[in-house]
Amino acid sequence: MERVRALPLDQLRQRTSEKWREYPDDVLPLFVAETDFPLAPAITRALERAVRTSDTGYVASRTPLAAAFADFAERRYAWSPDPARMRSTADVSMGIVEILRRVTRPGDRVVVTTPVYPPFFDLVEEAGAVVERISLRDTGDGWELDHEAIEASLASGARAVLLCNPHNPTGTVHSAASLAILAEAAARHGAVVVSDEIHAPLAQPGPGFTPFLAVSDAARSIGYAIVSASKAFNLAGLKCALMVTADDEPTAVLRSLPIEVEWRTGQFGMLAAVAAFAAESDQWLDGLLLTLDENRRLLGELLSEHLPGACYRMPDAGYLAWIDLSALGWGENPSKRILREARVALHFGPAFGAEGAGHVRLNFGTSPEILREAVERIARMGPVSN
Ligand SMILES: Cc1ncc(COP(=O)(O)O)c(C=O)c1O
Numbered sequence: 001m002e003r004v005r006a007l008p009l010d011q012l013r014q015r016t017s018e019k020w021r022e023y024p025d026d027v028l029p030l031f032v033a034e035t036d037f038p039l040a041p042a043i044t045r046a047l048e049r050a051v052r053t054s055d056t057g058y059v060a061s062r063t064p065l066a067a068a069f070a071d072f073a074e075r076r077y078a079w080s081p082d083p084a085r086m087r088s089t090a091d092v093s094m095g096i097v098e099i100l101r102r103v104t105r106p107g108d109r110v111v112v113t114t115p116v117y118p119p120f121f122d123l124v125e126e127a128g129a130v131v132e133r134i135s136l137r138d139t140g141d142g143w144e145l146d147h148e149a150i151e152a153s154l155a156s157g158a159r160a161v162l163l164c165n166p167h168n169p170t171g172t173v174h175s176a177a178s179l180a181i182l183a184e185a186a187a188r189h190g191a192v193v194v195s196d197e198i199h200a201p202l203a204q205p206g207p208g209f210t211p212f213l214a215v216s217d218a219a220r221s222i223g224y225a226i227v228s229a230s231k232a233f234n235l236a237g238l239k240c241a242l243m244v245t246a247d248d249e250p251t252a253v254l255r256s257l258p259i260e261v262e263w264r265t266g267q268f269g270m271l272a273a274v275a276a277f278a279a280e281s282d283q284w285l286d287g288l289l290l291t292l293d294e295n296r297r298l299l300g301e302l303l304s305e306h307l308p309g310a311c312y313r314m315p316d317a318g319y320l321a322w323i324d325l326s327a328l329g330w331g332e333n334p335s336k337r338i339l340r341e342a343r344v345a346l347h348f349g350p351a352f353g354a355e356g357a358g359h360v361r362l363n364f365g366t367s368p369e370i371l372r373e374a375v376e377r378i379a380r381m382g383p384v385s386n
Helices: 041-052 065-077 092-103 119-126 147-155 176-188 217-222 248-256 259-263 267-277 279-306 334-342 368-380
Strands: 086-089 109-114 130-135 160-164 192-196 223-227 241-244 320-324 359-363
Touching (some): 086 248, 092 160, 109 119, 176 192, 217 223, 267 279
Parallel strands (some): 109 160
Antiparallel strands (some): 223 241, 320 359
8 A cells, every 4th residue: 555655845835824834944833734745636636627627616506525425434434424414615613613503592502522623612602602611531541522521511401512523632533332322412402413523534444433423313313413525635725514414303404504604615625525535535545544654653652762751642543643741841831832942833732621731732744754853853852941
């Protein structure tokens, strides 16, 4: 199997996206969730064709996107969602907000399981609801949903759970059994689950990925999944995501969304996602998974060698590493000092919730050379001087 190799630094520095423009050139950017890999060939071809033919208008009302995702889900997860129960929108964040707007009333509580992707807090508020934070349970070698706390929250009136599956920043892939318990609890209390599955294509073989809507009838009766090719295939700037349902009531909610929500889908995003979800991109995705598997292991080796005080658990999915640096005594938000002294940009731990004190999130969707250089730079900082 051919690995997907990251581009060299001089080519990456020519990019103009957030990852490559936020900081000066002496900083190694390992913060935002963009990757350093070239596009999958089928995506390049689809976008080149669109440019050649000036195919840059609005997205059509009928596109092959939903059917392409259904085929992808069948091949990759042995799950058969119905394209007639899906709608597209510009991105996963917009899908979350629009669904929450429909299923909650202003002031309703929505559970988020912290530490979590920081915009979740804003998205719940943007929908007019109120965030209820429930910590993931640390099992000693991983994290899991705290079902007792979630059940208590739903029993006392929380209307929704905004699930992150796989979870950002810990890389946890929730088990089918855990998802089934969550679905039962939500159904019992008349709440819904909105499952952000943006990192799902990057679940490593082994634990594998369970789509929330594949778990049980209860999950289908109260569940919404939001999916996208954007993380695995690095298409975030092209703006395309799919909201997926699997039972009549959630499908009716999707259909009740204004047509404008769908019109905001990017034409290039749709074309690229169809190419990403096509069978011809499977080999590329498998090659990427191999590369990410090597990188997550390399990061563990580099940290043991150069920063033995760092606590890191290999993620089961994605290219984000959640690293506890508390033992090094670098304070509440070590990423500040790391940026200033090592010139490496990591995501701030405390932004993910109170559990993130002393933590950083590192993006290893890059080359082994950049990863090695970043860890070595951080290790050279040494102890805090007084
Ligand atoms: C869990 C999660 N959800 C949503 C997003 C943002 O997705 P989008 O750009 O499609 O809104 C990200 C981006 O990293 C993410 O990690």
